Each structure stands twice: as structure tokens, then as C-alpha cells.
Amino acid sequence: MHDGPVLDTIDVPLLPLSRTDKSPRGQPRGECAFSSAECIDRRHHMTNHWNERWDALADRLAQMTLERYPEMASYLGVHTYDHQVYDNSETARDAEIRALYSLLREIQSIPRDALSPERALDHALAESEIHHRLIDLEAWRSWTHDPDVPNSIVVGGAFALAKRSFAPPEERLKAVISRLKQAPGVFEHARRQLSEPARVPTEIAIQQVKATVGFFEQSLPAAFRTVTDTSLWNEFEEANRTVIDTYRAYAAWLEEEVLPRAEHSFAIGERLYSLRLKWGEGVDMPLERLIAIGQQELQRLQEEFTATAARIDATRSPREVFEEMAKDHPTADQLIPFTQQMLEELRQFCIDRDVVTIPSDVRCRVEETPEFMRELTFASMDTPGPFEEVATEAFYNVTLPAPDWSPEDVEGHLRAFNRYNLTAISIHEAYPGHYVQFLWLKHAPTRLRKMLGSYSNAEGWAHYCEELFMELGYRAEDPRYRLAQLHEALLRACRYVAGFGMHTQGMSVDEAKQLFIEQAHMEPINAEREAKRGTVDPMYCNYTLGKLLLLKLREDMKRKQGAAFRLRQFHDDYLKAGFPPIPLLREQMLGEVGEVL
Structure with a gap:
């Protein structure tokens, strides 16, 4: 098992992107026992070493994410996993937790200040992302109190394949059928795991689940109306009918059995709120x-x-x-x-x-x-x-x-x-x-x-x-x-x-x-x-x-650049970095951390 729980064992600083005290090997920065040329060569070699190690870990995190969250992969435009659904079993979640802890230890073994600037920002982003996932998996555990979780998985997976014509409709419909056939299992796991339902989230879920039936009855078939393969269409209709029946049964179960006992609090509390921030x-x-x-x-x-x-x-x-x-x-x-x-x-x-x-x-x-x-x-x-x-x-x-x-x-x-x-x-x-x-x-x-x-x-x-x-x-x-x-x-x-x-x-x-x-x-x-x-x-x-974080960043950038500040350049620099947490961008854009608000 993992070394958890995350709430107790992981509390390393989020910032800064670089350190000013020690080099990767513990040598005080600016000192070297070799000649200047030798020092430069050694540092260049070590930088390449750490960059290569980081690149491998970054690829592992990216691949792990795509494999674990196939619906997310579809939305991102990676269609290798279009036939799969998110495995919401406890076994799969436990395996994910172990894998995240293992990867986190490896990431933390790489000194951030030894990496190139873009890699250093990625390192900080990856570390915060893993912490965030562990908090959700070990502390928030939304599947125990939010009955809409299986609906989000199933309809999100189908919608991602139906909305865009990234492949011929027949090919996309085959992937939809595969996901639909796995949907009843998603709801079975959800029923077993819903141990602490809260009333308002349950009421929302009932509305959402009932509304989503219309998507499977009307919108999803309409998205593939050009498909002429009778055998494929019949397979789709059978799988789709099963999903519709599953949705209706789930909505009835929520109304008749879950709602009367939905007395738990939806509030996540101060500690978890602070950690998520x-x-x-x-x-x-x-x-x-x-x-x-x-x-x-x-x-x-x-x-x-x-x-x-x-x-x-x-x-x-x-x-x-x-x-x-x-x-x-x-x-x-x-x-x-x-x-x-x-x-x-x-x-x-x-x-x-x-x-x-x-x-x-x-x-x-x-x-x-x-x-x-x-x-x-x-x-x-x-x-x-x-x-x-x-x-x-x-x-x-x-x-x-x-x-x-x-x-x-x-x-x-x-x-x-x-x-x-x-x-x-x-x-x-x-x-x-x-x-x-x-x-x-x-x-x-x-x-x-x-x-x-x-x-x-x-x-x-x-x-x-x-x-x-x-x-x-x-x-x-x-x-x-x-x-x-x-x-x-x-x-x-x-x-x-x-x-x-x-x-x-x-x-x-x-x-x-x-x-x-x-x-x-x-x-x-x-x-x-x-x-x-x-x-x-x-x-x-x-x-x-x-908004407030971004306004503060703009104010600080104006103060630093003075008359050289250009609004479009500031916006372009902000957007071209992706969308990492804004405090992580501050050091890259400003050259310093400072007050974030």
C-alpha cells in the first residue's frame, strides 16, 4: 500500500521554482572544487542528466493520466483510449494511489533548480497535480457523497465521441458502443460506494440523471444518424437501451432509497478546503x-x-x-x-x-x-x-x-x-x-x-x-x-x-x-x-x-517593466504558458515570487 494518507504525510513547499541555497549535490551555489571550465562542463552535464530524468518522468505522468482517465483523453484529442471508461472500482483507485505516491517520490528526488526553466515549471505543476489528485482520492472521495459521479463518467465518455467528427461515424460509434457496454458496471460500483450521501447533491443528481436519459434517447442516436451499417446500428441500439434502463433504475433508486437517508453534510471543511487551494x-x-x-x-x-x-x-x-x-x-x-x-x-x-x-x-x-x-x-x-x-x-x-x-x-x-x-x-x-x-x-x-x-x-x-x-x-x-x-x-x-x-x-x-x-x-x-x-x-x-491573482500579476509586471509594459505581450506570455496555477507563473514571468494577492 501507499505511505498515506496524503493529509498527514505530504507537506512540501509548493514554491519557489528555483532554490538559492544549495546545488543538486548539496554544494553551496557558486562554489566548485574544480577549474571554472571544469565546473561549467560538470554543471552542463548534470543539467542534461536531470533534464533527461525529468523528461522521462513527465512522460510517465502524462501517459498514466491518459490511461487512467480515458474520457479526459478523448476530450484532449488523444483517441487511443476511446473504447475504455474510467475504472471507478476501489481496486483501481487503490492502485492509482500507490502509483501516484511512487511517482511523487521520484519527482521530488529531482532538484527543481537543476532543470531548464520550462521543465522547472512543469516540475512544480506535476508535483501540485499529484498532490491534488491524492487529496481528492484519499480525503474528498466524492463518490461516497455525490451520486452524480457515475453519470458524469458515462455521459461524458459518450458525449466526447459524439460531438466532434474526428473519425468516420462508424468508427466513433464502435467506441461509443464499447463505452456503453461498460456503463452498467460503473453504476454498480457507484451504488456500493455511495456511503455518505448529502441531500442537495442527491437532489441535483436525480435531476441530472433524469435529464440525461434524453441525451441517450435522442441526442446520441441523432449524432450517428448517417451510419448505414445495420448490424452496427442494432448493436448500438441494444447497448443504448441497456444504458437507458440503467439510468432509470438508478434515478428510481436515488429517489426511493438514497434520498430518504441523504443526511450527511456536503461541506468539505476548512482543512480540505485549504489543501485544495x-x-x-x-x-x-x-x-x-x-x-x-x-x-x-x-x-x-x-x-x-x-x-x-x-x-x-x-x-x-x-x-x-x-x-x-x-x-x-x-x-x-x-x-x-x-x-x-x-x-x-x-x-x-x-x-x-x-x-x-x-x-x-x-x-x-x-x-x-x-x-x-x-x-x-x-x-x-x-x-x-x-x-x-x-x-x-x-x-x-x-x-x-x-x-x-x-x-x-x-x-x-x-x-x-x-x-x-x-x-x-x-x-x-x-x-x-x-x-x-x-x-x-x-x-x-x-x-x-x-x-x-x-x-x-x-x-x-x-x-x-x-x-x-x-x-x-x-x-x-x-x-x-x-x-x-x-x-x-x-x-x-x-x-x-x-x-x-x-x-x-x-x-x-x-x-x-x-x-x-x-x-x-x-x-x-x-x-x-x-x-x-x-x-x-x-x-x-x-x-x-x-481574476484577483491575475490582476496582481499584471500590476507587478507593470511595476517591473514600467514604460516597456505592453498589454498584448503580457496576455500572450500568460496564455502561451498553458494554464498552470497562476502563482507558478509568477516566478517565470516576473523572476520573483512575491505576494500573490
Whole structure:
């Protein structure tokens, strides 16, 4: 067995990328018992030695990741494992834990300061990634309390193969069939492992599982409607029917047997929250300080929201101004084409204002959010993986109202997509947010950097872009766009406060819902969705956290470079590195660590 548990035995420093005290062999840096030329030769030899050792370990981690997480491999564009599914058995998890501990010991035996700069950053990224996985495997153990885990595995694996035409439909359908045939086993393991169900995550899972049946009944068959091989189609229909039956039985089991006993807490607690921040995001600070930072940001945004609303109509309250503004929204039928038209304007602004290099002319396509994702997202970006060589489609998913919603709920949902909010959302998801960042990912310097990264980097960049556009004067003549951007920022700041609150301070879901209603000016139906999301996505503080980390990095870079600072170059340098934890980028970009916030 491993040397665990990770919570007790692993506590090595995350930073810095280089050390200044000792050389790899323990020799004080700057001293050598040989001549200068001999010292240079020996150091060059040792550097090559450590670089070669590291390259082998980096390849092992990459390969281990792809083999262990075949659905992730499919999304990344590596299709070697398209016929496989994630093995969610305890035996497989125990084997993964042992392998990770073994690899971690080998990685820690390589001195980071003996590596080339890009390898040193990869070394830090790999170490934090392994720690993060071990924390999830040994401490969080989501499969014991979140009933949606098997749904995510099964539908994610099928969706990754159906969405893009990276191979002929017959070839992709064979892989889908293979994954579908393994699905009942995934659910069998999940039933045995769900020992501490929490009520709200169980309620979410019931909704998600029921909604996903529609994906298997309609969307998945439609994705392969051009297949003419009767035998192959019959095999697919049989496997698909079994999966549909499995889903329905699982939903019934959750409702009848699990929900009545779902009395466990969803909160992960202070210790685990701190560890996930440290190893997932590179932020190692007292929770009290981080909570205070979030409260300060929420207050700052509220003050700006109030001032901006007064510019629009000083005779009304800020909430009244925003509610009036929210009436200006497209209908459900208009939402997707309206969004598509908006993207070109945003893209052109990036070019005209020299915001960032856009490394591809391929546009993203706006589509309806897939059924299995509806309950937890308003809008999301689905881009080709960095290793994808054939399919180039990118999809900007927008959640439409459900057919069975009341007129009041439909109106409440669409108000969140008013033309001003939708602009901020599209900046976040497409230009220059997620879509541009993941276009850059293809050009990341190493294999690991194309695969591994942090939540706060990706979401922080996209959220930062919303504020950036306002800084640069986008639609400056109309303060309603600024108010909408602030509204989106208030939503993310409330996620920050609610994430810490629900998981470390005893905040209830109802209290979180009220927070979103009162502080983010959200409709009750959307506020409830946001509060519930926080029970299964404890780190959704990372939108605001990442934005603040990036703003601090930009401020420090400006101070260092002075008049030589160029915004586009800063953004390009940030994006070309992949999406590692932002604190890991600080030393590479700044030449120093310093305060991260």
C-alpha cells in the first residue's frame, strides 16, 4: 500500500521554482572544487542528466493520466483510449494511489533548480497535480457523497465521441458502443460506494440523471444518424437501451432509497478546503485572510454597481435599474442566433485594441447546452482538445428554457441573458475568454502543460476579460454594459463568499440562495441553482480568486517593466504558458515570487 494518507504525510513547499541555497549535490551555489571550465562542463552535464530524468518522468505522468482517465483523453484529442471508461472500482483507485505516491517520490528526488526553466515549471505543476489528485482520492472521495459521479463518467465518455467528427461515424460509434457496454458496471460500483450521501447533491443528481436519459434517447442516436451499417446500428441500439434502463433504475433508486437517508453534510471543511487551494491553485494563505479578501471584493463591486446604476437612472434603486435593463432580452428562439452575431464584434474589438493575439481564424459555433449539463450551467465553451488533429469544431453552449417550465420561470431565466449580460457572458466564454485561451493551449510549450492546469487560471482569465473590456472602453458610451459586467462580477464574488461559507463556515444552502438574490441581484430560480451548484463545486470561488491573482500579476509586471509594459505581450506570455496555477507563473514571468494577492 501507499505511505498515506496524503493529509498527514505530504507537506512540501509548493514554491519557489528555483532554490538559492544549495546545488543538486548539496554544494553551496557558486562554489566548485574544480577549474571554472571544469565546473561549467560538470554543471552542463548534470543539467542534461536531470533534464533527461525529468523528461522521462513527465512522460510517465502524462501517459498514466491518459490511461487512467480515458474520457479526459478523448476530450484532449488523444483517441487511443476511446473504447475504455474510467475504472471507478476501489481496486483501481487503490492502485492509482500507490502509483501516484511512487511517482511523487521520484519527482521530488529531482532538484527543481537543476532543470531548464520550462521543465522547472512543469516540475512544480506535476508535483501540485499529484498532490491534488491524492487529496481528492484519499480525503474528498466524492463518490461516497455525490451520486452524480457515475453519470458524469458515462455521459461524458459518450458525449466526447459524439460531438466532434474526428473519425468516420462508424468508427466513433464502435467506441461509443464499447463505452456503453461498460456503463452498467460503473453504476454498480457507484451504488456500493455511495456511503455518505448529502441531500442537495442527491437532489441535483436525480435531476441530472433524469435529464440525461434524453441525451441517450435522442441526442446520441441523432449524432450517428448517417451510419448505414445495420448490424452496427442494432448493436448500438441494444447497448443504448441497456444504458437507458440503467439510468432509470438508478434515478428510481436515488429517489426511493438514497434520498430518504441523504443526511450527511456536503461541506468539505476548512482543512480540505485549504489543501485544495494550496495544491490545486497554488494559494497557501490563511482562510480568514482569503475570506476577508472576498468580502472586500464583494463590497467594492457593490459600490461600483450602485454608482453605475445612478449614472443610468438616479431616481431608481440599483436593483430597479438592473431589473428594468434585464427586460431587454432575446426570446428563447432568438437567443442562439443573437449570440452568434455578437461574437464577431467582440473578436474585432480584440484585434482593434491590440488586446491579445488570436492564434486561429476558426470561429466557435453557438449551440444549445446538452441535456446532461443543463442543471449546472447557463453557458459554457467546448473547444477542440490541444491534441486534436482532425476535428476543429468549437461550441459555445447556451442553456435555453426547458419545455416544462412555467412562463414565470422562462422569463426569469431569459432575463439573465439580457443583451447587456449576454455581452459579458460572451466575453467570458468566447472572445477573449475561454475560446481564445484554449486556442493558445495548442501552442503550450510541453505535453504536460497542454494537459494539466488549474481551475483558477482558466476561469480567472475568462472573468478577468470581462473587466478588461470595460477598462479598455468597450461600449463606454452606454453604462448599461458596465452595469451588466459588474452584475456578472457580483455573481462570481457571491460564489466566492458562498463557497467558503458553505464549506468552511456553516452557511446553509438557503442562506447562500439569499446571498445571490440580495448581493448579486439574481432571480430566485437562478439564485437557487447557483447555491446548489456550490454544494458539488466547492471551489467555485476560483472565478474571483483567479481574476484577483491575475490582476496582481499584471500590476507587478507593470511595476517591473514600467514604460516597456505592453498589454498584448503580457496576455500572450500568460496564455502561451498553458494554464498552470497562476502563482507558478509568477516566478517565470516576473523572476520573483512575491505576494500573490
